[in-house]
Amino acid sequence: MPFLNRHHGYELIEEANCVQEVYSKNRNEVEFTIIGYRRSLKTQFYNIFCFMLLGIPHLIFESFPKLKALRFSKCALETAEILLVIDNHGQPTLIEMETQSICLLLDLPTNVRYFNYRHTKFIWQPIQRRFVTVDELLSSSTLDELLENTYGLNESEYKIRYDIYGPNKIEVEIKSYWTLLVEEVLNLFYAFQAFSVILWLVDEYMLYAICIILLTIFSSITSLIQTRKQSEALHDLVESSKCHNVSVLRKSPKSKPDIIKIEPVDLVPGDLIVLPPANFILPCDVVLLTGQCIVNESVLTGK
Numbered sequence: 001m002p003f004l005n006r007h008h009g010y011e012l013i014e015e016a017n018c019v020q021e022v023y024s025k026n027r028n029e030v031e032f033t034i035i036g037y038r039r040s041l042k043t044q045f046y047n048i049f050c051f052m053l054l055g056i057p058h059l060i061f062e063s064f065p066k067l068k069a070l071r072f073s074k075c076a077l078e079t080a081e082i083l084l085v086i087d088n089h090g091q092p093t094l095i096e097m098e099t100q101s102i103c104l105l106l107d108l109p110t111n112v113r114y115f116n117y118r119h120t121k122f123i124w125q126p127i128q129r130r131f132v133t134v135d136e137l138l139s140s141s142t143l144d145e146l147l148e149n150t151y152g153l154n155e156s157e158y159k160i161r162y163d164i165y166g167p168n169k170i171e172v173e174i175k176s177y178w179t180l181l182v183e184e185v186l187n188l189f190y191a192f193q194a195f196s197v198i199l200w201l202v203d204e205y206m207l208y209a210i211c212i213i214l215l216t217i218f219s220s221i222t223s224l225i226q227t228r229k230q231s232e233a234l235h236d237l238v239e240s241s242k243c244h245n246v247s248v249l250r251k252s253p254k255s256k257p258d259i260i261k262i263e264p265v266d267l268v269p270g271d272l273i274v275l276p277p278a279n280f281i282l283p284c285d286v287v288l289l290t291g292q293c294i295v296n297e298s299v300l301t302g303k
Helices: 041-052 056-063 065-071 143-148 155-165 177-185 188-202 206-240
Strands: 002-005 009-012 019-023 030-038 082-087 092-096 098-101 111-117 120-125 130-133 246-250 258-262
Touching: 019 130, 041 056, 041 065, 056 065, 056 188, 065 082, 065 092, 092 111, 120 155, 177 206, 188 206
Parallel strands: none
Antiparallel strands: 002 009, 019 030, 030 082, 082 092, 098 111, 111 120, 120 130, 246 258
């Protein structure tokens, strides 16, 4: 059955549902566009083609995400396995869809489909048939509501929010030297270098070819070591910023809420934190609802 589009006339419903435009918060402009793809026979032919040509097409496709999407077939977003995300500057990114099992939430199924893009989690909403952010999915509370409801979250609310938001921590991946080497070598620049060295060896420019090989190996090893050290330094910095346990309020059948201590990694948006009298390191962004406190922001400004 055709779908009427006021700009382009008639088009198939499947084609209309394979693209979603995500707007900025002020709704003035498109922030990025999502296009759905799935694996098909084209993917198998691509793998055979790469094997026959010794992986050369793979090097080319890896350098251009839009070309990588040609390996897959376009499909509706609700059945997509791969997403091509193009921002408002035309920069493409290929993202693998993921599935997560969570508590029943609103009108979502038990297994939700989602993807992460630029540190933001987008979840597939089957009723609206589009991807939404977590903030759109969960109803936000006003300041008046927070001041009136000072009992905190109950256990079921906390479980749902933890499943949706995940742990409160910054994960810095330290890749192995082998992974870094593969990512470094799978580059068109090194393919060009290898092709040039082969030509020089054929023309008997032996000394020049050996010099280029040695310089390439030296620069690759130096780059790998530097990248690994930067990852380790950032990982150590994040680990050193871990603070002590946090006291939060939990709603209970009793008249007063329970005060429990949890790890900072277990905090979720909406938790009410009870600040101690002094010397407390905040593990997240918070809003002061009641009381007074003095904040030392020197760690943020460097002064």
